[in-house]
Amino acid sequence: MGNIQLLAEAVGRPCVSHSTVELGWFSFTQRPTNDEIISFVDGGLHLLSSDNAFYPEICLESHSAEPANHSTADWDYDRTLRGADFIDRLAINALFDAPCAELPVAAGRYDVRIRCRGRDHTRAEILFEEVPTDEPHEDPLEHWLIQLWPSEEQTTTA
Numbered sequence: 496m497g498n499i500q501l502l503a504e505a506v507g508r509p510c511v512s513h514s515t516v517e518l519g520w521f522s523f524t525q526r527p528t529n530d531e532i533i534s535f536v537d538g539g540l541h542l543l544s545s546d547n548a549f550y551p552e553i554c555l556e557s558h559s560a561e562p563a564n565h566s567t568a569d570w571d572y573d574r575t576l577r578g579a580d581f582i583d584r585l586a587i588n589a590l591f592d593a594p595c596a597e598l599p600v601a602a603g604r605y606d607v608r609i610r611c612r613g614r615d616h617t618r619a620e621i622l623f624e625e626v627p628t629d630e631p632h633e634d635p636l637e638h639w640l641i642q643l644w645p646s647e648e649q650t651t652t653a
Contacts, residue, residue, distance in 0.1 A: 499644075500559040507587035507596030508550040508635065516542045516553065517588040518641065521581045521605075532572045533609060544637060545614040552635035553587050555598040558644040561606065570640075572611040578648050579607050585643065604646040613637040 509516050519539030526535040534541045544551060556562070567573045582602050586594040613636050 499562055501562075502557045502559055503598055504557070505555045505587075505596040505598040507553050507555075507594075509553065509587050509589035509595045510550055510592070511544045511546060512589055512592075514544045514546065516544065516551065516639075518542065519586055519588060521579045521585065523576065523579050527574075527576055530574070532611065532614075533574070542609075542611070542639060546636065549636055551613075551637035551639060553596070553639040553641065555585055555587065555596065556640070556642045557585075557598055557600060558642060561644050562608075562642055564608075567610075570610040570612050571614050572609070574610075575606060575608045577606050578646055579605050579643070581605055581643075585641070600643065604648060605643040606646045606648075608640075608642040610640040610642075611637065 517536070517539060518541075521539055522537075523535065532543055534543060542551075542553070580603070581600045583600060585598045585600050587596045588594050
């Protein structure tokens, strides 16, 4: 196998609303179940934050093949989902708001790795003397990494 290339990346700091950030637009042929950190909705999924008043950092990465699965010890949450169908992009949306970051993605089926750390942080309203309401605090409390690469499980036509 050749070198795995990072094709594109985007970073966003969406405002958490109702402890939720939305990723879109894609669908799964089979939705994984029994997960308390991510939930599946039409057109994408919700990342469930442990807080309700801050701006997590979310990094999106598109790779030419599955990237190395470095130590999971750095992450509180680590899950790989197989067979997500994308049309043209992956976007980070605050609920009820426009996308704060987008990653161009060629149409096709991809595998998606979702990682998070910092969900056990002290709630923002306790940690900060004044919680920012209209812009991110300079040090994000929660970090998400979303990696995607072309799936070996490609769609087939009859």
